[in-house]
Amino acid sequence: MGIRHFLTLNDISPTELSTIIQRAITLKTERAAGVLHKSCASKVLGMIFEKSSTRTRVSFEAGIAQLGGHGLFLSSNDTQLGRGEPIEDTARVISSMVDILMVRTHKHDIVETFAEYSKVPVINALTDSYHPCQLLADIQTYTEHRGNPQGKTVTWIGDGNNMCQSYIKAARLCDFTLNIVCPEGYEPDETLLAENSDRINQFTSPIEGIIHSDWVVTDTWTSMGQEKEKQQRLNAFNHFQVTEELMAQANDGAVFMHCLPAYRGMEINDTIMDSPYSVVWDEAENRLHAQKALMEFLLGKL
Ligand code: CP
Ligand code: NVA
Numbered sequence: 001m002g003i004r005h006f007l008t009l010n011d012i013s014p015t016e017l018s019t020i021i022q023r024a025i026t027l028k029t030e031r032a033a034g035v036l037h038k039s040c041a042s043k044v045l046g047m048i049f050e051k052s053s054t055r056t057r058v059s060f061e062a063g064i065a066q067l068g069g070h071g072l073f074l075s076s077n078d079t080q081l082g083r084g085e086p087i088e089d090t091a092r093v094i095s096s097m098v099d100i101l102m103v104r105t106h107k108h109d110i111v112e113t114f115a116e117y118s119k120v121p122v123i124n125a126l127t128d129s130y131h132p133c134q135l136l137a138d139i140q141t142y143t144e145h146r147g148n149p150q151g152k153t154v155t156w157i158g159d160g161n162n163m164c165q166s167y168i169k170a171a172r173l174c175d176f177t178l179n180i181v182c183p184e185g186y187e188p189d190e191t192l193l194a195e196n197s198d199r200i201n202q203f204t205s206p207i208e209g210i211i212h213s214d215w216v217v218t219d220t221w222t223s224m225g226q227e228k229e230k231q232q233r234l235n236a237f238n239h240f241q242v243t244e245e246l247m248a249q250a251n252d253g254a255v256f257m258h259c260l261p262a263y264r265g266m267e268i269n270d271t272i273m274d275s276p277y278s279v280v281w282d283e284a285e286n287r288l289h290a291q292k293a294l295m296e297f298l299l300g301k302l
Pocket of ligand 2: 219
């Protein structure tokens with residue numbers, strides 16, 4: 001088989017997802033027990049960032065080091081990418097020197113171009129359209145807390161953004177139903193909605209969308225790159241805050257997730273992150289374990 005990339009969840013099968021999640025859970029248990037792994041010994045991960053990051057940078061850089069490899073942080077401000085060197089040329093050159101590449105950027109077609117010209121696997125570490133690495137961590141977290149998400153109902157509340165669109169792909173891959181609650185004008189991509197209409201229900205009221213839900217997710221109302229729209233978005237999303245009162249309308253045992261960074265007083269209240277509903281801290285930590293499993297998979301070590 002040729003080079004495997006991970007640009008969206010479409011790049012893996014349900015069986016491969018299960019392999020990656022089970023490996024992530026094993027790596028987590030073994031790390032806690034002090035078991036060391038060298039499955040990526042001497043492998044170099046190129047890490048291209050055109051947007052800010054805390055979790056993604058730390059989890060990839062720590063993750064490759066824990067597997068015996070090395071992470072190379074490449075900010076667009078400090079490379080020729082920031083001065084206009086074409087993506088095609090950058091991808092050819094960097095991929096001739098590293099073993100695997102992750103890219104956080106703006107338009108989704110930039111990671112597609114990276115993948116087209118790269119000699120090594122390319123991982124999408126967030127674009128304006130998708131954030132599939134976060135979904136690996138979220139699926140791992142649900143699996144650990146509540147078991148297999150197949151047949152469950154997940155409710156997305158907020159912006160129809162890169163995270164929401166990743167949940168649409170996850171609904172198909174994991175076989176769950178997705179309720180999407182967005183204010184008018186902030187829905188996900190129309191084509192993506194149409195292609196997955198068999199497993200999506202759309203609502204405009206959080207209360208209606210959360211009933212019968214097992215897993216509730218939200219995200220910032222203003223994603224990176226949308227800063228100029230912040231005030232307009234605050235007005236549009238005013239009634240979309242997730243609180244314990246809202247969570248109480250979901251099924252018993254429903255969990256709350258947020259990819260972070262979170263903005264208390266906006267998409268969430270001050271207390272939900274530390275409420276009994278919340279699994280956000282496990283979700284954040286699982287970025288580390290899920291991406292270690294993903295790197296092993298893409299490097300043919302799984
Ligand atoms: N969730 C997530 O991707 O966080 P960072 O932006 O901090 O990497
Ligand atoms: N939707 C957010 C996710 C951050 C991890 C953004 O794109 O900024």
